[in-house]
Amino acid sequence: MENILFVYLQLLLLTLAVPVVFGVAVFAIQRLFCNLVGAGVGRPLLLGASALSTLLREVGHMCACVIFFHRITDIKLLDLRDPDGELGFVEHSYNPRNPIALLGNLFYALFPVILGLLAVLVILLACFRGVISPFFDEVALLGERGGGFADYARLAWDFLPRMFTERSSGVFSAVVGALLLLAIVLGIHVDVRELADSFSGLLVYAVLALVASGILVFSGERVTRIALGGLRSFATGVTALFLAVLLFAVVLVALGAAVFLIRTLFGLDAPRRDREY
Numbered sequence: 001m002e003n004i005l006f007v008y009l010q011l012l013l014l015t016l017a018v019p020v021v022f023g024v025a026v027f028a029i030q031r032l033f034c035n036l037v038g039a040g041v042g043r044p045l046l047l048g049a050s051a052l053s054t055l056l057r058e059v060g061h062m063c064a065c066v067i068f069f070h071r072i073t074d075i076k077l078l079d080l081r082d083p084d085g086e087l088g089f090v091e092h093s094y095n096p097r098n099p100i101a102l103l104g105n106l107f108y109a110l111f112p113v114i115l116g117l118l119a120v121l122v123i124l125l126a127c128f129r130g131v132i133s134p135f136f137d138e139v140a141l142l143g144e145r146g147g148g149f150a151d152y153a154r155l156a157w158d159f160l161p162r163m164f165t166e167r168s169s170g171v172f173s174a175v176v177g178a179l180l181l182l183a184i185v186l187g188i189h190v191d192v193r194e195l196a197d198s199f200s201g202l203l204v205y206a207v208l209a210l211v212a213s214g215i216l217v218f219s220g221e222r223v224t225r226i227a228l229g230g231l232r233s234f235a236t237g238v239t240a241l242f243l244a245v246l247l248f249a250v251v252l253v254a255l256g257a258a259v260f261l262i263r264t265l266f267g268l269d270a271p272r273r274d275r276e277y
Helices: 002-037 043-067 099-127 132-145 149-165 171-187 192-197 199-219 221-265
Strands: 071-076 089-093
Touching: 002 043, 002 099, 002 171, 002 192, 002 199, 002 221, 043 071, 043 089, 043 099, 043 171, 043 221, 099 132, 099 171, 099 192, 099 199, 099 221, 132 149, 132 221, 149 221, 171 221, 199 221
Parallel strands: none
Antiparallel strands: 071 089
16 A cells, blocks of 8 residues: 555656646746736737747647547637737636546646647757757666656756757757747746646546556556656656746746836836826
């Protein structure tokens, strides 16, 4: 029973807790950025950091609906001229008696993160060549050696400087990659409202994880070790990609803080008074 509980907690931590914790952290940064920039003079920066990321998020929502049998009732992938400032949305409904549809609520919240991290991976492969392959080789080697959590965490953290010191691509490619990352990172978040709405899906996922834990334990120690090693490698890769996301998100917050300072000092968002004659 203790072994099943240990494996169960490992499954939840490595497959769910890692993306959720990082995703919520990016959500907080995204909210801070929007508050700093405002909707006035900072709108061009806001759109630049939100347009492509919104498109990716809503495509992720749409994919989750299709895969988990949710009915899409209304959809807007991107609208830069919406009067309410809502750049995109996917409205959906589902059968609450269908456990797959309930699980879909969880993945509705997570799919924008999954799609966003895949986009980050593609950008790193295309614009920061020579970084990803050695990193994943080291992840695989660490898994074979049976590295602990601290070893994986250290490897993920060391990934950040490698983006700029070990790349084999040119400066132009790196600049293009950096601009693309700035354009999508704020969308790679877990919306806490969507996460709260996915409570039933969390319960379904927890039950499935418990069943998987029992299967692994009864399959033998070797199978369990291989499976957990693979999941640790997966979590390390996700962590490394999220560290890159957080780095560029912090850059955007710094730009947002500069915009906030300028519009505050010069009163650029203050309402204009009618001239008196």
